[in-house]
Amino acid sequence: MENLEPTNKIEQGKSDKNSGPLIIFIVTFILVVIAFWQFSGEKTEKRAMDASELIKQEPVTPVPSQTESQEDQQALSDLPVRDNRSDNLLVNTQEVVIEKKATIVLPKLDESDLWIEDKLPELTWRNELLSLLITEDIIRRFVVFTDNFSQGLLAYEHSVFIQPTVKFAVDEQSPSTELDGEQKVFKWDKETSKRFDVYVDLLRSVDSTTLVHWYVDMKPLIDEAYKELGYEDDFTYTLQQAIDRVLDMEIPKSSMDVNRSSVMYKYQDPALEALDDSDKLLLRIGKENLLIIKSVLLDINEKLAKPINDR
Incomplete structure (x- = not known):
């Protein structure tokens, strides 16, 4: 729909005979879009719900791009991770330290x-x-x-x-x-x-x-x-x-x-x-x-x- 106004402005100087086929095409396109939305709206909504549920189950931590400055990366890493399932703030991931226990080599x-x-x-x-x-x-x-x-x-x-x-x-x-x-x-x-x-x-x-x-x-x-x-x-x-x-x-x-x-x-x-x-x-x-x-x-x-x- 955003392209209609610029197109009308461009075609404004042309005769009604030349603009007729274009108007028919636009109306036809709109009707097709409306019909498609009516017949597939439920499936589209269901897919959107599935996607949202997937996002809730597997929260994704944003990864800073290489073009971000070090200050932006530091600010992003300092943000607490939010658990979408309980809407509770979790511990900062930088504060979680996993210590790997040294393997003990026992004698006979x-x-x-x-x-x-x-x-x-x-x-x-x-x-x-x-x-x-x-x-x-x-x-x-x-x-x-x-x-x-x-x-x-x-x-x-x-x-x-x-x-x-x-x-x-x-x-x-x-x-x-x-x-x-x-x-x-x-x-x-x-x-x-x-x-x-x-x-x-x-x-x-x-x-x-x-x-x-x-x-x-x-x-x-x-x-x-x-x-x-x-x-x-x-x-x-x-x-x-x-x-x-x-x-x-x-x-x-x-x-x-x-x-x-x-x-x-x-x-x-x-x-x-x-x-x-x-x-x-x-x-x-x-x-x-x-x-x-x-x-x-x-x-x-x-x-x-x-x-x-x-x-």
Whole structure:
């Protein structure tokens, strides 16, 4: 239609005979356009709706042309991206930083000791206490000891720590009661729990976040060692069972007297003596040390739960 006015102006000086065919042509063209619009209007409208829906589903961020100035490009990049579906402003795309985690190249299980030893100083600020660790077959020791502990058993030969040099002791100065002329009941020497202090200090000095990251990184080697024991399930659940055993343990308020009818001391209270070996170890650690261990393991357990839920 925009071409009609200029055309009429150009043809204004011509005779009616010459303008007649042109007018007929224009009228015919308009009628054809009107008829086409009437018969195809619904399809055209539907295509327009489909296109608009497609635009809503897949918003397109405008890309500045090469001819735009750097200032215009910067101004465009600073604009927040609008989500057409909810009409909410999203975070600026420049503020979204995706960190690509470095690929960890793990050694073979049989060759993992030296690899772990090199990393141990990164784990704690009390490096002088690392001498408490047994650095031979570390992963297998950790897996076997944890598996046994979760079942209430103690596999000392597979412990990752050297055993305390100070042995369990009773208070020889405390009053004792003689039973049947053979057994004597002794008060438990609470000072004997201090032999575990250095182990607790090492655990307390460990950075829990780093420790959990290590665990996740070394999980393939841990799973390999766990499968060697004949298991097919996830070792992390066994580890959490062991942690839960510690968290659920409570030191009894009653006196933990012991007797000695043979080489080994036994608890005078039948309920304490009936406890699993792992629980008896927690009793010997002492209340103060157990509370510290619980605090550390609770933090570790919460961080361990996140990788599990993400899998």
